[in-house]
Amino acid sequence: MKTIIDIATLKKDYHVGEVTVHALRGVDLKINEGEFVAIMGASGSGKSTMLNIIGCLDRPTDGTYLLDSVNVAGMSKNERAAIRNLKIGFVFQSYNLLSRTSALENVELPLMYNRLITTKERRERAVAALEAVGLADRMDHMPNQLSGGQQQRVAIARSLVNDPVVILADEATGNLDTRTSYEIMSLFQELNSKGKTIVFVTHEPDIARCMTRSVVFRDGHIIREEDVKSRLNAAEMLRALPVEQD
Amino acid sequence: MNPGNLLKVAINALKRNKMRSFLTMLGIIIGVASVITMLAIGQGSKKSIQDQIASMGSNMLFVMPGNMRMGGVQQGSSSSQRLTVADIKAIKTECDAIVAVSPEVRSSGQAVSGSSNWPTTIYGGSEQYLDIRSWTVVSGRNFTDTEAEGSAKVCLVGRTVADELFGEGIDPTGETIRFKNIPFKIIGVLSEKGQNSFGQDQDDVIIAPYTTVQKRILAQTYIQSIQMSARSAEESALAESQVEEVLRRTHKLREEENNDFEIRSQEELATTMTSVTEILTILLGAIAGISLLVGGIGIMNIMYVSVTERTREIGLRMSVGGRSVDILLQFLIESILLSVFGGLIGIMIGFGASSVVEALTSWPISVMWGSVILAFAVCTVIGVFFGWYPARRAAELDPIEALRFE
Ligand SMILES: Nc1ncnc2c1ncn2[C@@H]1O[C@H](COP(=O)(O)OP(=O)(O)OP(=O)(O)O)[C@@H](O)[C@H]1O
Numbered sequence: 270m271k272t273i274i275d276i277a278t279l280k281k282d283y284h285v286g287e288v289t290v291h292a293l294r295g296v297d298l299k300i301n302e303g304e305f306v307a308i309m310g311a312s313g314s315g316k317s318t319m320l321n322i323i324g325c326l327d328r329p330t331d332g333t334y335l336l337d338s339v340n341v342a343g344m345s346k347n348e349r350a351a352i353r354n355l356k357i358g359f360v361f362q363s364y365n366l367l368s369r370t371s372a373l374e375n376v377e378l379p380l381m382y383n384r385l386i387t388t389k390e391r392r393e394r395a396v397a398a399l400e401a402v403g404l405a406d407r408m409d410h411m412p413n414q415l416s417g418g419q420q421q422r423v424a425i426a427r428s429l430v431n432d433p434v435v436i437l438a439d440e441a442t443g444n445l446d447t448r449t450s451y452e453i454m455s456l457f458q459e460l461n462s463k464g465k466t467i468v469f470v471t472h473e474p475d476i477a478r479c480m481t482r483s484v485v486f487r488d489g490h491i492i493r494e495e496d497v498k499s500r501l502n503a504a505e506m507l508r509a510l511p512v513e514q515d
Numbered sequence: 516m517n518p519g520n521l522l523k524v525a526i527n528a529l530k531r532n533k534m535r536s537f538l539t540m541l542g543i544i545i546g547v548a549s550v551i552t553m554l555a556i557g558q559g560s561k562k563s564i565q566d567q568i569a570s571m572g573s574n575m576l577f578v579m580p581g582n583m584r585m586g587g588v589q590q591g592s593s594s595s596q597r598l599t600v601a602d603i604k605a606i607k608t609e610c611d612a613i614v615a616v617s618p619e620v621r622s623s624g625q626a627v628s629g630s631s632n633w634p635t636t637i638y639g640g641s642e643q644y645l646d647i648r649s650w651t652v653v654s655g656r657n658f659t660d661t662e663a664e665g666s667a668k669v670c671l672v673g674r675t676v677a678d679e680l681f682g683e684g685i686d687p688t689g690e691t692i693r694f695k696n697i698p699f700k701i702i703g704v705l706s707e708k709g710q711n712s713f714g715q716d717q718d719d720v721i722i723a724p725y726t727t728v729q730k731r732i733l734a735q736t737y738i739q740s741i742q743m744s745a746r747s748a749e750e751s752a753l754a755e756s757q758v759e760e761v762l763r764r765t766h767k768l769r770e771e772e773n774n775d776f777e778i779r780s781q782e783e784l785a786t787t788m789t790s791v792t793e794i795l796t797i798l799l800g801a802i803a804g805i806s807l808l809v810g811g812i813g814i815m816n817i818m819y820v821s822v823t824e825r826t827r828e829i830g831l832r833m834s835v836g837g838r839s840v841d842i843l844l845q846f847l848i849e850s851i852l853l854s855v856f857g858g859l860i861g862i863m864i865g866f867g868a869s870s871v872v873e874a875l876t877s878w879p880i881s882v883m884w885g886s887v888i889l890a891f892a893v894c895t896v897i898g899v900f901f902g903w904y905p906a907r908r909a910a911e912l913d914p915i916e917a918l919r920f921e
């Protein structure tokens with residue numbers, strides 16, 4: 270099986286004035302193609318820092334990091350931008366859609382920064398991505414005309430559109446209610462079943478149980494790493510939820 | 516991102532804040548419109564002065580009696596009687612850069628025809644006088660050399676004099692008028708020249724042989740001034756030095772003595788007159804330029820606001836692969852669009868305002884293409900210059916911090 274992410278003795282320090290914050294203190298982590306990994310841990314344990322480095326938004330202070338067999342630890346700002354454009358898909362807690370821009374154009378955005386993709390191809394791929402997240406009928410809607418769950422679906426479509434080697438989600442269900450969270454998890458599970466590698470930061474154990482493996486951080490270390498035993502099926506969970514009464 | 520997409524993104528961003536974009540552009544619009552109008556007005560008044568000076572004559576030079584100084588003592592009393600017909604003869608034979616020479620004498624008085632009378636000025640010259648002063652005869656003929664030298668009682672009248680004495684548009688050739696009780700036969704009518712830049716009516720004249728004016732009206736043999744035409748505008752300076760040399764000799768001036776005459780050329784007159792309007796143009800242009808600068812600062816201000824407002828957008832664009840240069844260009848194009856589009860509107864308004872001024876002043880105002888191109892270039896430079904710092908601030912944002920920005 271192909272290793273997508275190969276991290277060894279990774280460290281990240283932040284300097285705030287005189288103080289040095291050790292956000293990551295030597296992390297080893299391997300993630301294979303097709304895995305759906307939950308990153309868990311207390312607040313401030315370094316989860317987001319880890320995810321930002323995996324996503325090439327940030328660079329480690331020390332250590333090695335191979336993404337899809339390419340050493341990205343020493344890359345320049347522009348090289349990292351190109352890597353993000355081609356190999357990474359991000360999903361954020363607060364959706365981060367461009368306001369007053371249609372769902373379709375939001376999804377097209379990553380491809381706009383790829384000069385090799387024609388306007389026609391860009392449009393086609395964005396439409397396909399929106400269809401894949403079940404929003405075929407909402408393409409021309411603006412973010413403020415969509416519910417939180419729908420906005421997150423648009424964000425997921427955006428993360429898919431460049432066919433990345435890994436999708437990174439930082440508390441992607443953090444702003445959503447239980448039902449919508451399971452809807453989103455069901456979508457992620459579907460993507461994963463088609464072979465997408467996903468790394469998902471979450472606080473909620475139930476959400477983590479939808480994935481294939483969990484990695485737990487504390488104080489910049491990985492303290493536990495285990496395969497999920499009784500994996501939940503988000504679609505079934507959804508059906509089991511009591512119908513809301515009003 | 517490719518240029519087409521960058522442009523689209525920038526246009527969309529501006530469209531999203533229509534009112535703000537318009538108000539920001541307004542600074543540039545006003546600046547450019549005033550620069551263009553001011554330069555057009557300056558150019559127009561300069562052109563009108565040049566036209567009027569050109570209408571005075573062709574490559575004209577003239578000599579007036581001047582004050583003579585001798586060891587610091589002014590010898591002014593007789594100075595007005597220092598130019599003579601002999602001077603003219605000498606100039607005619609010796610100065611090869613001069614193609615026409617004429618004396619000028621003049622007298623003001625009442626012209627009378629039947630029961631009408633009109634106060635005007637009679638000018639006396641030689642046969643070449645009309646050519647030198649760019650007069651043409653529209654009906655009848657010029658007086659001949661024989662008439663000019665022989666005190667013939669003939670004259671040419673300007674349009675205004677003809678109108679006042681004989682009635683609007685009537686051709687008085689062949690009629691007789693009296694000037695200071697001397698009867699003159701009208702042998703021709705002069706072409707119309709209109710007003711000069713001082714508001715004087717140039718058609719309010721009578722032109723007669725100088726000998727007639729000297730003997731019959733002024734009763735003197737001196738000449739008030741000498742009028743000449745140089746062969747070309749370029750030879751005007753050469754002609755001036757030749758004339759000076761000849762007159763110093765005929766006036767028997769010694770080495771250390773100053774000239775007892777003054778030579779002026781149409782060239783000099785034009786230069787002096789236009790330099791005044793040029794200074795005025797620069798001043799007006801500079802004030803207008805300052806308003807353009809203020810407009811530029813307005814753009815910079817709004818671009819900073821825009822960058823701050825859209826920090827999260829910038830973070831997002833970076834996270835999906837936007838490079839610093841993409842972000843820089845996005846904001847730079849936005850500010851260039853603001854200034855260039857504002858500039859275009861300003862140019863149009865400038866054209867409009869210039870034609871309004873033209874209608875009001877009847878100056879030959881024309882917007883110079885140079886100033887349009889300049890305004891356009893300045894706008895682009897303003898867009899780049901004032902957009903640069905805000906855009907660079909956007910480009911240098913850290914993607915993580917930008918995404919986290921509240
Ligand atoms: N830009 C920064 N400058 C200084 N310190 C930082 C910075 N970013 C993170 N840290 C510190 O690094 C540590 C890890 O932060 P991180 O955001 O990775 O935590 P987290 O596990 O994602 O927490 P949460 O669950 O609350 O999101 C924290 O102590 C935090 O204060």
Ligand SMILES: [Mg+2]
Pocket residue numbers: 316317318439
């Ligand atoms: Mg976090």
